[in-house]
Amino acid sequence: xxxxxxxxxxxxxxxxxxxxxxxxxxxxxxxxxxxxxxxxxxxxxxxxxxxxxxxxxxxxxxxxxxxxxxxxxxxxxxxxxxxxxxxxxxxxxxxxxxxxxxxxxxxxxxxxxxxxxxxxxxxxxxxxxxxxxxxxxxxxxxxxxxxxxxxxxxxxxxxxxxxxxxxxxxxxxxxxxxxxxxxxxxxxxxxxxxxxxxxxxxxxxxxxxxxxxxxxxxxxxxxxxxxxxxxxxxxxxxxxxxxxxxxxxxxxxxxxxxxxxxxxxxxxxxxxxxxxxxxxxxxxxxxxxxxxxxxxxxxxxxxxxxxxxxxxxxxxxxxxxxxxxxxxxxxxxxxxxxxxx
Numbered sequence: 001x002x003x004x005x006x007x008x009x010x011x012x013x014x015x016x017x018x019x020x021x022x023x024x025x026x027x028x029x030x031x032x033x034x035x036x037x038x039x040x041x042x043x044x045x046x047x048x049x050x051x052x053x054x055x056x057x058x059x060x061x062x063x064x065x066x067x068x069x070x071x072x073x074x075x076x077x078x079x080x081x082x083x084x085x086x087x088x089x090x091x092x093x094x095x096x097x098x099x100x101x102x103x104x105x106x107x108x109x110x111x112x113x114x115x116x117x118x119x120x121x122x123x124x125x126x127x128x129x130x131x132x133x134x135x136x137x138x139x140x141x142x143x144x145x146x147x148x149x150x151x152x153x154x155x156x157x158x159x160x161x162x163x164x165x166x167x168x169x170x171x172x173x174x175x176x177x178x179x180x181x182x183x184x185x186x187x188x189x190x191x192x193x194x195x196x197x198x199x200x201x202x203x204x205x206x207x208x209x210x211x212x213x214x215x216x217x218x219x220x221x222x223x224x225x226x227x228x229x230x231x232x233x234x235x236x237x238x239x240x241x242x243x244x245x246x247x248x249x250x251x252x253x254x255x256x257x258x259x260x261x262x263x264x265x266x267x268x269x270x271x272x273x274x275x276x277x278x279x280x281x282x283x284x285x286x287x288x289x290x291x292x293x294x295x296x297x298x299x300x301x302x303x304x305x306x307x308x309x310x311x312x313x314x315x316x317x318x319x320x321x322x323x324x325x326x327x328x329x330x331x332x333x334x335x336x337x338x339x340x341x
Contacts, residue, residue, distance in 0.1 A: 013046050020197030027198045034198055035205030042192060042210065043130040045117055046090040053094050057101060063111060065139070065146035072139040073120035074113045074147075078104030081151035085112040086140060088157025088182070092119035099154055108151065113143050115162065126213070133158065133221050134214045137165030150174040158182045164223050167230040176235045184222045 026034030060075035075093055083103050085096040093112040103110045114121040116131035116139050124131035140162045144150055149172035155163040160181035167173045182188075193203045210218045219225065 015195050015197070023196050023198040023202065027202050031198075031201035031205055034202040035209050038192070038196065038198065038202060038206045039209045039213065040126070040130065041196070042206065043124075043126050043132055043213070045115075045129075045131065048090060051092060051094045053097050054101075057097055060100075060110075060112075063143075063147060065142040067116075067135070067138040067142040068125070070116060070122040070124065070135075070139075072113065072116060072122070072143055074111050074143055076109060076111045076147075078107075078109045080107045080109050082148050083108045083110050084140075084144065084150050084153045085110060086153060086155040086159035086163055087113075087115065087118070088155075088159045088180075090118070091115075091156065091159070096154060096156060111143065111147055113140065115139055115159065132210075132213055133161055133165065133218075134216070136162035137169070137221075141166040141169055141171040144171050144173070152177065154179065156180060161221060161223055161226075164226040164230055165221055167233065168226050173230075173233055176233055178223075178235060178237050180239055181223055181237065184224070185218050189218075 023034055023038070026037070058077075060077040063074040063076045065072050065074070077100055083099070085093070085099060087093065087095040093114055096112060100110050100112070116135045117123040117129055118131075121139065123129055124135040126132070136158065140153075140159075144166070152175040153163050153173050154177040156179045160176075160178040163173060163176065163178075167176075189203060189207060193199065193206075207218060214221065
């Protein structure tokens with residue numbers, strides 16, 4: 001009998017009871033078949049309700065790039081040095097849209113990217129609705145190659161892994177800002193197996209199958225293992241110590257010695273709440289996850305977007321604790337560049 005379903009964060013799609021029962025049976029009689037099924041599910045990003053751009057963000061310029069014949073879609077605003085925005089697994093361009101207005105006002109060009117099999121971008125080699133971390137890294141590299149070197153990249157959750165993977169391939173990523181970066185895949189495999197109701201026989205085969213799909217060991221795509229091959233670009237790492245979806249310890253282990261470090265712990269900033277603009281504005285600190293009203297806007301307050309403390313200098317060499325050009329003290333998310341690897 002399959003174990004009871006684990007407690008959910010409320011953000012992951014619920015696994016049907018019949019699916020868990022089927023995996024439980026396959027674990028015993030045909031774990032290879034179970035692993036093939038599990039690999040398809042693993043590579044299928046969830047589709048959540050459509051998220052709109054925040055108020056005051058006009059439609060941007062459509063941009064695109066191609067990797068292995070597949071199209072990756074994006075949207076651009078402004079002129080100047082380029083800052084790329086890369087969402088996480090199951091996300092889309094608007095999830096980091098709270099950065100668009102302050103960055104363009106500060107003189108940057110902003111390009112928000114849809115990862116493969118997300119929103120308007122093509123799926124990967126596995127077919128409709130599916131992609132892999134390797135393909136996501138290829139897509140980020142293709143977009144930067146097509147539209148110019150990055151002054152900075154802001155990446156969320158699995159998008160951070162994709163950016164780190166692109167950096168190992170020589171992609172000019174500039175400065176990096178990782179928001180609740182995805183942890184180690186070993187932990188996610190355990191969690192995935194528990195949620196879907198299969199055991200070690202299926203899990204081992206799933207792991208081998210994913211290694212084969214990527215052409216490299218799955219665990220070699222973890223940020224901690226990628227870091228030595230990136231050249232250690234300046235990195236600001238922001239994480240919620242209580243995040244149930246992207247545990248903090250793997251992110252914390254990504255720190256490495258350097259000329260400077262930047263590491264910010266911020267409660268209430270899990271994988272999804274961190275994309276709320278209220279967590280960026282210096283005038284409104286985020287409350288507990290349950291205290292924020294649900295909304296299909298990334299931000300419900302245009303004023304929060306316009307006053308977010310993101311500026312040319314915050315992506316440069318301003319000291320921690322200094323004030324923004326508007327005279328507002330910076331929030332707990334402190335300043336790049338800093339080697340937080």
